[in-house]
Amino acid sequence: MADEESIEIATAPKGRLSTRAIAMPADTNPFGNVFGGWLMSQMDLAGGTHAYRRALGQVATVAVEAMEFHQPVFVGDEVSCYTEISKVGRTSIAVRVEAWVRRHGGNDRLVKVTSATFTYVAVDGDSNKRQVPAEG
Numbered sequence: 141m142a143d144e145e146s147i148e149i150a151t152a153p154k155g156r157l158s159t160r161a162i163a164m165p166a167d168t169n170p171f172g173n174v175f176g177g178w179l180m181s182q183m184d185l186a187g188g189t190h191a192y193r194r195a196l197g198q199v200a201t202v203a204v205e206a207m208e209f210h211q212p213v214f215v216g217d218e219v220s221c222y223t224e225i226s227k228v229g230r231t232s233i234a235v236r237v238e239a240w241v242r243r244h245g246g247n248d249r250l251v252k253v254t255s256a257t258f259t260y261v262a263v264d265g266d267s268n269k270r271q272v273p274a275e276g
Contacts, residue, residue: 151252153240155224156168158186163241174213179239179254180204186221187235187258194225194233195272198213199260202232207256216244228258231269234259 159182167178184201191199213219220240227234238255242248262269 153220153222153238153250153252155222155236155238156190156236157220157221159221160190161219163213163214163215163219166201168215172215174215176207176209179209179213179219180207180256183218183221183237183239183254183256184258186219186223187237187273190223190225190235191233191258191260191262194228194275195260195262197270198265199233200263200267201258202261203259205257206222207254209254211241211251211253213239213241213253214244218242218244220250228272228275230271232259233272238272 142176161182163174167174169175188199188201218241222238222240224236225233226236235258236255237258239253240250241253242250262270262272
């Protein structure tokens with residue numbers, strides 16, 4: 141794991157704040173750390189919300205690229221997901237998602253815990269691919 145201090149100094153959240161949640165006891169493994177799958181689902185919600193707005197409608201997750209966990213997430217941590225669109229194709233949208241935490245009972249310093257690129261495809265009401273509208 142990377143040093144918490146070096147991650148915080150080296151970077152700051154990129155993109156817009158898309159979701160925020162508090163890690164709860166039901167989200168943890170027997171050792172008190174939040175499941176990676178819970179964190180990934182929070183990130184997917186954030187990326188999907190951003191992609192939905194850009195696609196002007198429903199999107200489906202089709203891929204997640206290179207997720208590495210830098211720091212654990214604990215019960216009571218405030219998890220914030222920041223998103224930015226990195227690529228728009230004919231039917232797909234790639235969204236870079238960063239997850240940062242504000243430690244429960246700590247100061248206001250944010251700590252980056254993971255990041256990944258999520259790819260979504262725009263779909264119609266029948267779950268068929270559709271074209272992403274031009275940005276306007």
